[in-house]
Amino acid sequence: MAEAIVKHERHVDLPPPKSEVGIYGWLYHNLFSTWLNVILTVIGLTISGWAIWTILDFAVFGAVWTGEGREACQTESGALIHACWIFIGARFGQFMYGFYPLAERWRVDFSFLLLALAVAPVFLRDEWIRKKIGLAVAVVATLLTLAYGVGPAALTAFMMFAPYGLVYNRLGTILPRSDDNALIGFAVRLAVIVGAGAVGYVLAGAIVGDAEATPIGWMAAFMTFGLVTLNRAGVKAWIVFLLIFIYPFAAFYLWVGTAFGLEYVETSLWGGLFLTLVVAGTGIAVSLPIGIVFALGRRSHMPAVRTVSVAFIEFWRGVPLITVLFMSSVMLPLFLPEGVNFDKLLRALIGVALFSAAYMAEVVRGGLQAIPKGQYEAAGAMGLGYWQMMRLIILPQALKLVIPGIVNTFIGLFKDTTLVLIIGLFDLLGIVQAAATDPKWLGMAVEGYVFTAFVFWIFCFGMSRYSMYIERKLHTGHHR
Amino acid sequence: MAVQPARMKVTNEPMIEINGMHKWYGDFHVLKDINLTVMKGERIVVCGPSGSGKSTMIRCINRLEEHQRGTIIVDGIELTSDLKHIDQVRREVGMVFQHFNLFPHLTVLENLTLAPIWVRKMPKKDADEAAMKYLERVKIPEQASKYPGQLSGGQQQRVAIARSLCMNPKIMLFDEPTSALDPEMIKEVLDVMVDLAKTGMTMICVTHEMGFARTVANRVIFMDEGEIIEENEPEEFFHHPKSDRTKLFLSQILH
Numbered sequence: 001m002a003e004a005i006v007k008h009e010r011h012v013d014l015p016p017p018k019s020e021v022g023i024y025g026w027l028y029h030n031l032f033s034t035w036l037n038v039i040l041t042v043i044g045l046t047i048s049g050w051a052i053w054t055i056l057d058f059a060v061f062g063a064v065w066t067g068e069g070r071e072a073c074q075t076e077s078g079a080l081i082h083a084c085w086i087f088i089g090a091r092f093g094q095f096m097y098g099f100y101p102l103a104e105r106w107r108v109d110f111s112f113l114l115l116a117l118a119v120a121p122v123f124l125r126d127e128w129i130r131k132k133i134g135l136a137v138a139v140v141a142t143l144l145t146l147a148y149g150v151g152p153a154a155l156t157a158f159m160m161f162a163p164y165g166l167v168y169n170r171l172g173t174i175l176p177r178s179d180d181n182a183l184i185g186f187a188v189r190l191a192v193i194v195g196a197g198a199v200g201y202v203l204a205g206a207i208v209g210d211a212e213a214t215p216i217g218w219m220a221a222f223m224t225f226g227l228v229t230l231n232r233a234g235v236k237a238w239i240v241f242l243l244i245f246i247y248p249f250a251a252f253y254l255w256v257g258t259a260f261g262l263e264y265v266e267t268s269l270w271g272g273l274f275l276t277l278v279v280a281g282t283g284i285a286v287s288l289p290i291g292i293v294f295a296l297g298r299r300s301h302m303p304a305v306r307t308v309s310v311a312f313i314e315f316w317r318g319v320p321l322i323t324v325l326f327m328s329s330v331m332l333p334l335f336l337p338e339g340v341n342f343d344k345l346l347r348a349l350i351g352v353a354l355f356s357a358a359y360m361a362e363v364v365r366g367g368l369q370a371i372p373k374g375q376y377e378a379a380g381a382m383g384l385g386y387w388q389m390m391r392l393i394i395l396p397q398a399l400k401l402v403i404p405g406i407v408n409t410f411i412g413l414f415k416d417t418t419l420v421l422i423i424g425l426f427d428l429l430g431i432v433q434a435a436a437t438d439p440k441w442l443g444m445a446v447e448g449y450v451f452t453a454f455v456f457w458i459f460c461f462g463m464s465r466y467s468m469y470i471e472r473k474l475h476t477g478h479h480r
Numbered sequence: 481m482a483v484q485p486a487r488m489k490v491t492n493e494p495m496i497e498i499n500g501m502h503k504w505y506g507d508f509h510v511l512k513d514i515n516l517t518v519m520k521g522e523r524i525v526v527c528g529p530s531g532s533g534k535s536t537m538i539r540c541i542n543r544l545e546e547h548q549r550g551t552i553i554v555d556g557i558e559l560t561s562d563l564k565h566i567d568q569v570r571r572e573v574g575m576v577f578q579h580f581n582l583f584p585h586l587t588v589l590e591n592l593t594l595a596p597i598w599v600r601k602m603p604k605k606d607a608d609e610a611a612m613k614y615l616e617r618v619k620i621p622e623q624a625s626k627y628p629g630q631l632s633g634g635q636q637q638r639v640a641i642a643r644s645l646c647m648n649p650k651i652m653l654f655d656e657p658t659s660a661l662d663p664e665m666i667k668e669v670l671d672v673m674v675d676l677a678k679t680g681m682t683m684i685c686v687t688h689e690m691g692f693a694r695t696v697a698n699r700v701i702f703m704d705e706g707e708i709i710e711e712n713e714p715e716e717f718f719h720h721p722k723s724d725r726t727k728l729f730l731s732q733i734l735h
Contacts, residue, residue, distance in 0.1 A: 377544050378581035382595035382647060383570040392594060396585050476585055476627040 059083045059450070070441055080443050087444040088451050091435045095451070098271015098426050104263060108274050110152055111254045113144075117156070118242050155250055155260065189228045197221030211259040219249055243285075267345040271426035273455060278345075279352055279417040279427065284410050286353035291360025292399075296390060298365055309361070316358030321416055324351040329423035348420050356413045363405040367398030400474050407467035411460045428452055490698060493520040494553075495651055495682045496541060501550035503536065510536050511547070512706045520650075523683045525693040525714075528703035529729060534686045537703070538653045541684070542573045555650055571599060574644030578656040580636045582628035588615070588639050589624040592646045600647065607646070614642040618672050634665030638672050645676075652676065654685040688733060694718065702726045 018025070031041045062082035064073045073084035088095070097105050117140060145153035200220025205213035222245040226238070255278075257264045270278065297309030316324075328347040336342075371394055379389040399406070421430040432448040435441065496518040503511040510533050518524055526534045539545040540552060543559050543566045552559045554569045583591050592611035596602040602610075615621040618638040620631075628636055637657055644652060654673065658666045670692050677683060677696045687693070693700050693714055700717040702710040702725075710717065710726045718734075721727045 372579075372581075374577060374579055374581035375583065378575075378577060378583070381542055381544060381570060381573070381575040382643075383567055383599040384595065385567065388598050392598065393583055397583075400585065474585070476629055 057082070070444070083450070084444060084447055087435075087441050087447050091432075091441075094272060094431055094435065095428060096272050097274050098431055099269040100265060100271070100274065101263075101269065104257075104265055106148060107152075107254045107257075107262065107265075110144075110148055111251045112277075114156060114250060114254075115247065118239060118247055121239055122236065152254075152260075155254070192228060193221050193224045196224035209259075215249060215253050215259050219246065222246060222249070267343050270345065272431050273428045275345075275420070275425060276414075276417050276427040276429075279349060279420060279425075280414045282349050283352040283356050283413045283417070287356035287360045287409070287413065288406070290353070290357035292364050292395065294357065294361035295364035295368060298361065299368055313358045313361050316355050317362070319355075321352070321355050322419055322422060324355050325419055325423050327351075344423065345425060348423060348425060352413070352417065352420075356409060356416075359409050359412075360406065363402050363409055364398065366405065367400075367402035368394065370401050371398050400471070403467050403471050403474075407463055411463055414460060414463070415456060428455060490522050491520045494518070495520045495522070495555060496684075497551070497553040498537075498541075499551045499553075501540065501547050501552060503533075503540065503545065503547045503549075510706050511540070514550070514708060516701070516708065516711075518651075518682060518684065520682055521680045522699065523677050523681075523697050524685065524699045524701060525697040526684065526686045526701045526703060527688055527690075527693070527729075528709075532703040533706040534703045535655050538655060538684055538686055541651075541653060542570050542575055544575075571647060572650045573653060574647060574649035574651070575653045576637070576640050576644055576655065576657045578660050580628070580633075580640045580660075582636055582640055582643070584628050587625050587627055588620075588631070591628065591639060592643050595643075595647050611642070611646055614645045615639075617645070617675070618642045619668075632665060633661045634668045637661065637665075637669045641669075641672055641676070651682045651684070654683065654687065656686050656688075658687065658689055690718065690734065702729065704729070 032038050064082060064084050064086060067073070067086050069090075070084070070087070072086060073080055073082070075081060093102070093105070097108055100108060141153055141156060144156050197217050197220050201213050201217030204216035208216065226241045226245065253259050254262065255265065255270070256267070294309045294312055297305045298313065300306050300309070325348055328351040329344055332347060333341065375393055375397070376389065379393045384392065417427055418429040420427050421433075426434060429452050432452050433445075436445040436448045494517050496516070498514050498516040501511060501514040502509070514537060526538065528534050536545055540547050540559075541554060546561075547559075555572050557565050557568050559565060559569060582588075583594070586594065589608065589611055592614065593602075593604065593607035596607040596610065597604055612621055612624065615624055618641055620635055620638055620642075623631060623635060623639070628639065631639065641652075641657075657673070658669050661669060666689070670689060673683075673685070673692065674696055683696075685692070685697075697714050700712060700714050701708055702717070702721075702723075704725050710721065710723050712722070717726075718730065721730055
């Protein structure tokens with residue numbers, strides 16, 4: 001029998017060899033490891049250096065930044081050699097707002113400011129909000145009153161009140177518990193919500209004016225809905241609620257007008273980046289929830305639900321978006337009875353939202369399929385019902401898995417909004433193209449397209465980076 | 481050696497009654513005429529070769545699997561396709577799985593409080609307190625704020641047991657709780673299960689841990705090809721098995 005081999009001392013940890021680590025290690029491994037690689041590195045650096053210099057010379061160093069009119073960019077012979085950014089400056093307002101009346105453009109700014117204020121707490125810590133929010137609301141409200149007047153300030157106060165003021169309300173706990181007797185609980189809540197809406201409608205009609213009765217009534221109803229359902233929820237749940245129910249109302253009345261002393265602006269005047277953001281924003285906001293519903297539906301055990309879901313998804317995925325938009329603007333009115341007429345933008349919005357919802361449904365379904373059966377079983381064995389199981393266990397995991405796919409769909413949707421041009425809506429690209437055909441600014445197409453591309457890139461890159469941040473934040477396992 | 485029998489009193493109150501139960505997967509007859517009555521406080525170990533239907537049988541008790549014939553009555557409630565009854569039963573029956581099935585996106589504490597808060601409508605504060613109590617009982621209170629992915633297999637399974645206990649179940653089902661664990665972690669999980677048995681919990685445990693069966697069980701059930709072949713007290717079962725199939729099985733696992 002061989003003698004046993006035993007080691008009594010532990011080996012010490014040694015540092016890795018020099019050529020493996022540090023800047024020299026990196027350079028050697030990646031750029032200069034063989035003669036062929038040295039040559040390739042030199043060629044690569046030369047080409048990229050030349051390309052970068054050419055681009056910078058055209059767009060930055062040689063570019064014309066100030067001056068009046070096209071003439072300022074021309075050389076003596078009349079040629080346009082370098083970028084002429086004064087074109088962008090001269091038309092900037094139009095690129096941002098389309099034909100939205102000059103005097104009313106602050107309403108668009110204001111609506112996006114509201115959105116920023118509503119979303120801001122997502123990026124803050126709960127604790128901080130609780131301590132400082134009173135002060136912050138006061139400062140913001142004062143500044144907005146000074147900048148935009150009393151009407152919008154009131155709207156802002158209302159918006160701020162929804163998420164922050166009501167986090168600690170306990171109205172829902174006073175009402176009969178819905179789990180003891182679901183029917184009574186539901187009926188009481190419904191009555192309270194409808195009642196609040198009606199009271200809001202009547203009071204607003206009497207005090208503020210007829211035009212304000214409808215929006216205020218709806219908002220009162222939605223607020224009460226939040227009050228009775230979201231008792232135990234924290235600040236973040238309120239923000240989600242605010243974005244889903246309150247903000248669309250505020251934004252709608254700001255953009256369209258007709259109430260709160262705001263002048264009516266028809267949607268055919270909307271355009272530019274504003275329109276792009278409206279189409280993309282509604283598409284993104286609406287397609288995710290609808291997509292989730294259809295993804296769940298497609299995996300349902302109920303044949304009717306499954307069939308409807310499959311039909312919806314396959315129909316919308318089967319037709320090109322251009323067809324959808326074209327049908328919505330040209331064909332749909334033919335089928336509607338005389339006198340019934342939807343707004344063209346609204347039809348486009350619905351088309352875009354349903355179209356991307358079908359894609360979203362398939363992305364989410366991919367995530368659902370990746371969740372092990374054991375998760376369903378564990379949740380079921382604990383007595384969770386179907387919707388609780390989905391909301392608390394399955395969807396949080398499934399959606400996290402498919403964040404890249406979801407954001408991919410969002411980015412695709414954002415860029416597809418440019419197709420609304422074919423039904424006569426002037427989004428950012430559309431309005432830049434139109435401006436480039438202006439005889440006063442002939443030859444500015446390149447600048448226009450570069451600018452458009454840059455704006456789109458900022459938004460898409462932003463979404464991409466934010467999704468990566470969210471992915472990292474939601475990571476809960478080992479970091480390997 | 482057996483645990484103090486006085487502290488593990490078996491009553492005459494039936495907790496689970498299975499009568500003439502059959503189950504098919506498509507054409508495949510997985511469970512054949514299962515008859516089993518489990519009294520309150522009883523601890524039953526189910527063993528048998530893989531594919532014998534033991535897991536399927538205990539999964540029928542909380543309706544993770546549907547049976548097609550016969551009756552199952554759990555704590556006085558018959559399991560039918562009535563969702564209300566299923567929910568009632570599931571609230572009273574805890575289950576521990578082979579692969580733990582913890583929720584990876586929630587912390588250990590959140591895993592424990594989820595069902596009490598959403599199913600039992602317990603205030604969060606009370607649920608947190610109860611959860612910490614059970615985490616202490618399975619000896620890992622210090623892991624409360626970690627995520628399941630950061631724990632070892634044995635720790636995860638103990639969390640899974642604590643999670644089931646948080647619902648204050650009357651019955652605990654264990655589906656091969658130690659089969660996915662490394663050998664050095666099996667003991668820590670079995671210790672927790674033995675402790676639980678001492679509290680008088682009604683337990684059905686599918687396992688091949690024969691030491692555990694000897695210590696804790698008051699009945700051992702041997703299943704093969706979808707049937708209960710033999711049912712006996714542990715000592716008798718291990719030392720004087722009656723059926724040939726049991727003898728063969730025991731000779732294979734006891735070396």
